[in-house]
Amino acid sequence: MPNRLANATSPYLLQHADNPVDWREWGDEAFAEAERTGKPVLLSVGYAACHWCHVMAHESFEDEATAAQMNARFVNVKVDREERPDVDTVYMAATQALTGQGGWPMTVFLTPDRKPFYAGTYFPPTARQGMPAFSQVLDAVSAAWDDRRDEVVSSAAGIAAQLAEQRLVAAPGAVTPADLDAARQGLERDFDPTYGGFGRAPKFPPSMVLEALLRDGSEQALEMASRTCTAMARGGIYDQLVGGFARYSVDAHWVVPHFEKMLYDNALLLGVYTHLWRRTGDPLASRVVEETVDWLLRELRTPQGAFAASLDADSLDASGHLHEGAFYAWTPEHLVEVLGPEDGAWAARVFAVTTAGTFEHGASTLQRPGVGEDEPERLAGVRARLAEAREQRARPGRDDKVVAAWNGWLVDSLVEAAEVFGRPDWREAARAAAELVWEVHWQADERRLRRTSRDGRPGGAAGILEDHSAVAAAYVRLGCATGDPVWVERARTLLAVVEEQFPDGRGGWFDTAADAEALYTRPQEVTDNATPSGLSATLRALHLMARLTGEDAYARRADEAAATVGALVPRAPRFAGWLWAEAVSEVLPAAAPVEVAVVGPAGPERDALVRLAWDRAPAGSVVVAGEEGAAGFALLEDRSARDGRPTAYVCRGFVCRLPVTDPEALAEQLRTV
Template structure:
């Protein structure tokens, strides 16, 4: 019989609806039940594409005896970390403080007033490699709660107080040339010159850091960015048949990924590879952009027109067993079965598929080291036939909830890619997704975090949702020439100011009227995704440049000053903050505003494309017929001799108008 999670909207929670565990969703009712029955809360946090979450579910949550023990001794609460990142952030801090590490699934034991007193991540069903069995943990925690409750409650109070006091509220500091040089030097020490990326395995795509390096534009910065982008694009972390990146590489060489594919990674990397192509004209970057957009539209787009959260790492193999990477890995024999012996042997060389295997059980991930690219037609044929054959395999599951922030980052990147690569269909896809976000996620004047099947979830939007959407709407306003998106961005930024400000120039992650946890989340570092602060900073900068309203620029300066010290001290965790500083400090990277006025047609289109491709990152470009209103940047701009005319401005102070592409390029590069 299904448990309470059958009523959930989260696909992750629905995966647990048939567990014998009597799960509750996070909320007041669960904690009231804990208070009423005198039982502690067992909080389990995960997400749909998480491999080890599935493993623990099969081993423990689907086991009748283990479930009976959970039901007897605990009030059991399941949380989708993607739906409630505020809950995840707060209790992950506790888990890391108590254990020295974090990850998912996350298992935290709480008092009925929501304070943590014991935590861990994955627990096996039997003792293994120094880890206790999950049932042993349940026994120990329930015994401590039963026999030493006052001691446990006192400890929980101390833990909560200490974590609240230790929380990083701000890292104030100004950023100048010295700090930018320090950031480059610090990052260079962590750079893997052989394989790209930073630090040791596992390696995650450093999306925000790559954006900073590309904005920096120095020889060393571009070398680190290009090496890393090329290695990721040619490695097994990138889907060489279908496009799109997996979550991370388990090795330092980018060979074997953790196979889940997340919308946020691909949204952020789409922006990076678009920027790399603008910087260097790199054909690998262009290929990645085109293939990734095709994959996003084909596999993650929802019927409503927004984009789903993720694809699972696991799928059924040929024997019907659930196995990580089964959809993506190949053996030489499988290649030959699809392609024939000659093309199969050639494909094994092209994609680095070995007889020993680079993955598990003699299978290999597909890489693309560069072999065979002198035979593009043969390579295209082989890729097409393999992709078609792969469609006959069992597909990974899809988490089809729509996350506001992740869709915002994608709309931002997709709109820019559309104008840079002259793909109007991409721009229309971005516009439709943005309409879904505005129409579905804004409920009673407030933003909701998620939706599914066109129905908004109950979780309130957090800072990153507002910042990501506000930035996306500004980008869309410029790309489409529709000023309605400016007003929508303005409304979201007004909500940010009203609900999220911390009275010190920065922002909290949750709204002032949001649910009270034992501490109010206030994360300022970029990790797998940009922080809410850096996402909001991006939106404020774009709004200032599109509208010319100095209040947005001043607010951006205030926010940046609260975290400036992170740029030099921890550049790997301050990528977008670093990128913003580069744009504000280095004259060569200073963004511009470009207004293009004149009659529609190929001449104006060419001028607009050139501006999007050559203007520094963070710039805004708007095009319209002469006399068309809606944007301050277009006011009093006239077309010279009836020809499309470009005005290149900084801070709305413009250079002489130009009508030729060479003159426009010269101004943009000046």
């Protein structure tokens, strides 16, 4: 008998719809029930691709006895952290404050007025490794609630008040060239010169930091960026058969990933590898871009044209048991079975598959250290045969909800890749995804984006700051690439919502809107983690909009917000990647973005100028093309084609150099602007 989650739009919640636990979605109804019955709330937060979420679900939430214990003593609420990042953020802060650590699944016990009083992450079904059994936790929390309720309620009020009073650590200040040097030097101390990346295991793809290093462009910065990108692309964190990056590596060598694949990682890394190609011409970067886009279009694109959230880490192994990495791991015997003795032995050397194994039970993840690349046709054939054979395995599950911000970051990166590599089919894929977000997520009557959708139906959660800003930046990019001003007007609408609903009164922005549900504290995260912070995503959107429109109000607002957190760049560069990247573009003359207008008749000549501009202009630049007199873009106004030929104008702050019609002359201007 399905529980109350049966009508949810979140695939994660639907995974729990048949649990014997009487789950409810987050909302007033659940807390009214807690108030009516006098029970505390058990809040469980996770996401569809989370391995340990699946483990705890199987061990505890599918167990009749555990479910009966939960149902009798608690009002049980299940939350998809990707659908409600606001709920996840504030209760993760509580979990970290109470336990010293965080993670998912997250388990938090709340009073009926939503205040936390006890928290943890994964709890096993029996006590082990210093962790209490989940049933013991339920007993202890229930006993405390029944026997010492006044004390528990008072404690919860104190915890909530303390957390609500915690303000962002003051980090104001305009970023200077010296701050940028300090950030790079600080990062060098954390850099792993052998394996790339920063710090120790586990290692996450440092997407935002890599963007900052590529914008910096110094010898040291490019060395760190190139080594890291190469190590990831050759390691087990990258799918060596079909492309796409896993969420992180459990080791320092990028060998064994946590196998879930997230849209946001691949969206952000697509932008990084496109930028790496533009900076260095490294063919490895070009290959990663092409393979990653092909994988995204094949495996994450939804029937409606947008992109799904993730693929699970787990899948069924040959014995029919759910196992992490089962879809991706190989033994030498597996290779020989598919390829035959000669090619199988060769593939084991090419992909570093050993008899001892690099993963579990003698199996290996596939790496690509560089062996066999002198036989490209053989390598391509082996990869294709292995990929085809792998398709006969049970596939990982897909979380097919569409997240607005993640699709925004993908559209942004995909548009740039399309223009740099001359792939109009990629641009069309980006346009379709952007259209789906507007048609389904934008609620005209609410003047707000919805955070998620599924099967073309919007979810109930309101979009947060990152949704509006990421989508706005994507729309600016798409407006430039298509020459259609409707995208710029939509971006303008979204940035107006940001200013109407999200300001914090101190120059920055909150993550949730002024009219959003009031939690015990209003979330405001300014550091980048797995994804850019809402603040840094907003700076990116404002800067792009300012360069395209020439409207100083956007630039002034970006400067005001950046000054509230500028000290984070030299103090914590690993967690301020996009702040750092935007600061490079604003502070260093050699990295300053430009505006490029290309006017004249459509055709190969104009296309060549446009592609060159996208490829050679500094990061953060805008490029727009159109016929003479085309409406909707200030950058095209009063620009004329010379001698009837497509003509490029390279400008900074709308002050332009002499127009050119020759690609070599345009390349020279972009080198010396």
